[in-house]
Amino acid sequence: MADYRLTAAPALGGYHRAFDGVTLREMPDLALVALALPRGGEAAATGAIEAAFGTALPESGHTALSSDGTERLLRLGPDQAFVLMTRSTPDAEAFIAARLGGAAYVTDQSDAFVALEISGPRSRAALERICPLDLHPKVFSVGDVARTVMEHLGVMVLRTGQDSFLLLSARSSARSFLHAVEVSIANTG
Amino acid sequence: MIIDHPLLGPRDACEFVYHGDASLIDRPDPAAIDAQERFHEYAYLRDNPAGEHRELWYHEYGDRSWLVVTRNTLTHEISKVELARDVALVRGRGA
Numbered sequence: 001m002a003d004y005r006l007t008a009a010p011a012l013g014g015y016h017r018a019f020d021g022v023t024l025r026e027m028p029d030l031a032l033v034a035l036a037l038p039r040g041g042e043a044a045a046t047g048a049i050e051a052a053f054g055t056a057l058p059e060s061g062h063t064a065l066s067s068d069g070t071e072r073l074l075r076l077g078p079d080q081a082f083v084l085m086t087r088s089t090p091d092a093e094a095f096i097a098a099r100l101g102g103a104a105y106v107t108d109q110s111d112a113f114v115a116l117e118i119s120g121p122r123s124r125a126a127l128e129r130i131c132p133l134d135l136h137p138k139v140f141s142v143g144d145v146a147r148t149v150m151e152h153l154g155v156m157v158l159r160t161g162q163d164s165f166l167l168l169s170a171r172s173s174a175r176s177f178l179h180a181v182e183v184s185i186a187n188t189g
Numbered sequence: 190m191i192i193d194h195p196l197l198g199p200r201d202a203c204e205f206v207y208h209g210d211a212s213l214i215d216r217p218d219p220a221a222i223d224a225q226e227r228f229h230e231y232a233y234l235r236d237n238p239a240g241e242h243r244e245l246w247y248h249e250y251g252d253r254s255w256l257v258v259t260r261n262t263l264t265h266e267i268s269k270v271e272l273a274r275d276v277a278l279v280r281g282r283g284a
Contacts, residue, residue, distance in 0.1 A: 060196045060252065077196070077252025132201035139198075146197070149204055149250035 008090065011114040011174040019185050021122030024178075027115040027166065031092035035073075035081040036105040048103030049073070052096075057081060063143050063158065074145045074158065082109070084158075114174035116181060119164035126185040127165065133157060135165075151180035192246060192258060193270050204250040210235050211243040211257045214277050239263055245273060 010028035017024050035057075037045040050056045054067025058075045063084075065072055071085040083096055093108035100106065118126065124135050130150040134140060135157075145158045153176065156168040169177040190202040212235075217227035240263060246256045255273035260266070 061198075077254055080252055132203055134199070147251050148200075154250050 008088075008111075011171045012116075012178055015116075015178065017182075019120075019122075019126075022118060022120040022126050022185050022188075024116060024118050024181060024185065027117050029086050029088040030113075030115045031083075031085050031087035031108070031110040032113055032168065033083045033092050033096045034105075034107040034109050035083060035096075035100075036107070037079060037081075038103075038105065041103065045100075045104040048100050052099040053083075061144055061146055063145050072158075074156070076145065076147050076156070112171055113168045114171045114177065116167045116169075116178065117160070117164060118167060118181065118185075119161070121163055122185075122188060123163055123165060126181075126188045127157075129184045129187055130180055131155075131157065135159075137162060150177070153177050153180065190265055190267075192256070192267060194248065194251070194254075194256065195270055195272055196254070197252060200248070200251060204248060205246045205256075206249045208245040208247050208255075211245050211273075211276070213245060214257075214273065214280060214282060216282070241268070 010026055012026045014028055015024070015026040035045075035049065046057050053064075053071060053073060055064040055073065057073055058064040060075050060077050063072050063074045071083050074082040074084055076082070085092070087095070087110075090108075090110070092110055093106055097106045127135060131148060133146055133148050140146070140159055142159050142161055145156060147154065147156045149155065150169075153169050153173055155177070158166040158168070160166050167177075167181070191199045192202055192205060193199050213231075215231075217224060217231050219228070221227060240261055241259060242262050243257055243259050246258050248254045248256065257271045257273050257276045258267055259269035261268070
């Protein structure tokens with residue numbers, strides 16, 4: 001049998017572009033692992049998550065950094081949570097599963113997503129044209145997360161700073177999503 | 190139109206999919222003697238009220254929750270938004 005060696009490639013080839021007041025770049029080495037709480041085992045799962053990451057699973061719409069600052073827990077809904085971290089090797093699921101001891105279901109979602117970071121003083125204005133969420137910092141503060149729709153594409157939006165957002169969308173439509181964001185930036189004058 | 194999600198706060202209706210009358214939660218008992226007639230009513234017969242209407246909305250581009258939204262069909266005014274899960278549990282459905 002042939003000895004295949006597969007090398008992971010970023011969905012957008014490591015895209016990085018500076019616009020006037022906005023920088024848009026692909027974040028290639030992010031890993032995303034979904035957490036699902038077993039029915040009837042919610043308390044055991046949240047306890048195991050808190051023990052593993054040194055922080056409680058946050059409420060819907062919020063995120064929490066692990067005690068060592070290397071992972072971020074994202075809570076999108078009552079039954080929907082993710083672990084987001086920088087990890088370039090394809091072992092994110094095993095890495096998280098080993099720390100939860102089977103108390104929650106884990107699924108590696110890393111290769112299903114493309115991650116774009118939009119930053120700079122005009123980033124919120126650029127997103128306002130395609131994002132139906134209210135991104136005012138009083139409503140959507142640093143560390144908040146939400147899933148929404150932009151140009152018919154599902155997107156998870158995480159506010160990473162006062163003027164920076166991480167956008168996670170489907171890898172299969174990565175170029176269409178990039179185009180939507182680029183056009184929105186260009187339309188913001 | 191804005192739907193005030195019980196967990197997530199106000200969200201644009203474009204994130205949701207409309208799934209019709211909330212009476213769909215009350216699925217008839219398939220073992221009942223008149224099950225055939227009840228299922229015919231369940232599947233095909235709907236009230237079409239001019240005024241307050243309880244309906245199912247699915248947060249497809251959000252947290253994927255099902256909501257029961259009480260909406261006035263004449264004014265689009267939304268008077269109540271509940272998690273369909275809570276409504277179903279109160280009615281003895283689901284677990």
